[in-house]
Amino acid sequence: MLVKRSQDLKYSEITPHDIYLNRRKFLYGMGLAGGLGMVGKNLVDLVNPSIRAYASTKLQTVPSSFSTTETVTPAQVATTYNNYYEFGTDKQDPAKNAQKFVTSPWSVSVEGEVAKPRKFTMDEILKLSPLEERIYRHRCVEAWSIVVPWIGYSFSALAKLVEPTSNAKYVAFESYFDKKQMPLWSEAGIQLPYVEGLRLDEAMHPLALLCVGMYGETLPNQDGAPVRMVVPWKYGFKSIKSLVKIRFVKDQPPTTWNITNAHEYGFYSNVNPTVDHPRWSQAREVRLPGYFKNTKTQMFNGYGDQVASLYSGMDLKKNY
Amino acid sequence: MNSILTSKWTKVVVFLASLIPAGLLIRDVFIPGALGGNPTQFLEHATGDWTLRFLAITLSISPLRKILHQPQLIRFRRMLGLFAFFYAVCHFCLYVGLDQVLDFHGIWADVMKRRYITVGFTGFVLMIPLAITSTAGWIRRLGGKRWSMLHRAIYISAVAGVIHFYWLVKSDVHLPLEYAAVISVLLAWRLYDWYSKPARRPVPNKSAARKESASAAAE
Numbered sequence: 001m002l003v004k005r006s007q008d009l010k011y012s013e014i015t016p017h018d019i020y021l022n023r024r025k026f027l028y029g030m031g032l033a034g035g036l037g038m039v040g041k042n043l044v045d046l047v048n049p050s051i052r053a054y055a056s057t058k059l060q061t062v063p064s065s066f067s068t069t070e071t072v073t074p075a076q077v078a079t080t081y082n083n084y085y086e087f088g089t090d091k092q093d094p095a096k097n098a099q100k101f102v103t104s105p106w107s108v109s110v111e112g113e114v115a116k117p118r119k120f121t122m123d124e125i126l127k128l129s130p131l132e133e134r135i136y137r138h139r140c141v142e143a144w145s146i147v148v149p150w151i152g153y154s155f156s157a158l159a160k161l162v163e164p165t166s167n168a169k170y171v172a173f174e175s176y177f178d179k180k181q182m183p184l185w186s187e188a189g190i191q192l193p194y195v196e197g198l199r200l201d202e203a204m205h206p207l208a209l210l211c212v213g214m215y216g217e218t219l220p221n222q223d224g225a226p227v228r229m230v231v232p233w234k235y236g237f238k239s240i241k242s243l244v245k246i247r248f249v250k251d252q253p254p255t256t257w258n259i260t261n262a263h264e265y266g267f268y269s270n271v272n273p274t275v276d277h278p279r280w281s282q283a284r285e286v287r288l289p290g291y292f293k294n295t296k297t298q299m300f301n302g303y304g305d306q307v308a309s310l311y312s313g314m315d316l317k318k319n320y
Numbered sequence: 321m322n323s324i325l326t327s328k329w330t331k332v333v334v335f336l337a338s339l340i341p342a343g344l345l346i347r348d349v350f351i352p353g354a355l356g357g358n359p360t361q362f363l364e365h366a367t368g369d370w371t372l373r374f375l376a377i378t379l380s381i382s383p384l385r386k387i388l389h390q391p392q393l394i395r396f397r398r399m400l401g402l403f404a405f406f407y408a409v410c411h412f413c414l415y416v417g418l419d420q421v422l423d424f425h426g427i428w429a430d431v432m433k434r435r436y437i438t439v440g441f442t443g444f445v446l447m448i449p450l451a452i453t454s455t456a457g458w459i460r461r462l463g464g465k466r467w468s469m470l471h472r473a474i475y476i477s478a479v480a481g482v483i484h485f486y487w488l489v490k491s492d493v494h495l496p497l498e499y500a501a502v503i504s505v506l507l508a509w510r511l512y513d514w515y516s517k518p519a520r521r522p523v524p525n526k527s528a529a530r531k532e533s534a535s536a537a538a539e
Contacts, residue, residue, distance in 0.1 A: 076353060078357075085492070089492035189491030189492045261490075284421075289353075289358070292360070292421050293360070294421045
């Protein structure tokens with residue numbers, strides 16, 4: 001068990017996130033351009049509060065063979081059309097209300113049925129494994145989909161460091177929750193903090209991504225900054241945002257939308273065009289920002305070749 | 321006030337004002353990003369909202385006439401009701417054309433299987449005979465009493481519209497409940513008005529009735 005002392009604190013943890021990110025952006029700009037004009041522009045960025053609010057920093061990535069070649073959805077869509085109920089239930093709410101969300105310092109606690117429980121700082125998470133760009137299809141349970149160039153690495157890379165014991169059968173994830181920073185929480189209509197879960201073999205599947213960025217940069221707040229999960233063969237709500245706690249557990253953990261409405265949202269929630277949501281068909285989806293819901297939804301969101309074996313022998317109509 | 325209400329120009333102004341939401345939505349279709357990430361859903365929600373708003377406005381005409389003593393307000397009721405129908409038609413066409421991409425088999429399956437579609441579709445279908453019989457000719461043909469009876473179907477459409485919205489949302493029911501509150505007040509006023517009518521009979525009638533019952537008691 002690593003006990004954190006004040007000397008261990010890194011600069012990034014004590015500097016407000018926005019300024020920290022701008023410092024990085026500033027240095028990046030200087031290194032890239034080297035010219036006085038570019039430095040000047042970034043100095044303006046550094047003091048301009050409106051730019052600071054949208055601060056993000058570029059991430060160096062390597063490409064991934066898991067990436068789709070489909071057309072990537074414009075960043076404008078993926079960063080302004082969000083389900084993040086802690087910041088409001090309208091799709092455009094999170095982009096407006098999450099801007100002041102403080103995501104530094106940040107750490108993720110990993111505990112439960114593991115040999116080496118510990119906390120990971122964001123600095124550690126960013127350096128734990130080479131960052132890959134993975135272009136995944138993202139299918140929401142509401143029958144819309146986007147194609148996003150996520151940045152991160154397989155969740156298993158982090159999991160292996162804490163050495164799950166033979167008792168670990170599931171992984172329980174928990175989001176950050178703070179009533180002060182999320183004043184609209186009471187209108188969300190869901191129990192908070194947001195919790196999600198995966199079976200251990202699902203979580204350890206290489207497609208399951210521990211995600212720290214998108215579109216070449218760190219995650220915007222409304223998309224789950226600073227670190228989230230992306231599980232591309234499941235409906236979007238399984239990909240929990242703003243992770244603070246990961247527990248390896250023996251029994252199937254409770255999950256937020258299942259608690260809210262077990263009849264509509266199961267534990268597995270694999271993308272499945274043959275199992276309708278009680279209130280709408282899942283056979284087709286609208287690829288945003290398009291108008292027509294005419295894209296055929298694929299089994300496991302098109303990742304069947306990789307993940308179907310996880311569910312062999314299971315009745316997916318029952319285990320929806 | 322009365323001269324404003326009776327002016328033919330007021331009707332033109334109300335007509336054009338009622339078209340503004342539709343005009344803004346059509347404009348936004350041509351401005352990239354104006355309809356957000358999911359334009360079809362935005363248009364569906366906006367036209368659904370305006371249907372409920374115009375239903376509420378239409379239902380508020382009768383209470384306002386009595387409360388404000390402005391019977392002339394009746395001039396706008398048909399037009400406002402037809403605008404509720406207009407936005408409902410837009411809403412329905414968006415669902416049929418963009419959401420279901422003209423898959424009529426899928427639409428029928430939706431109507432039969434999904435209660436929020438069932439109730440919304442019912443509310444919409446009930447508005448069709450009202451729109452058709454909204455002309456003076458139909459009032460004459462049906463007779464005032466029967467026509468009024470038929471047009472009370474708007475109460476069902478309004479309630480169905482609110483339930484349709486309530487059943488649609490995933491968890492945050494604040495907005496549907498706000499519509500529910502407005503429609504409830506408007507319908508409750510009608511109940512109140514209906515029940516309190518005998519008490520508002522002209523005084524001579526009342527005293528006559530009292531005399532009658534007094535003499536009946538004496539006998």
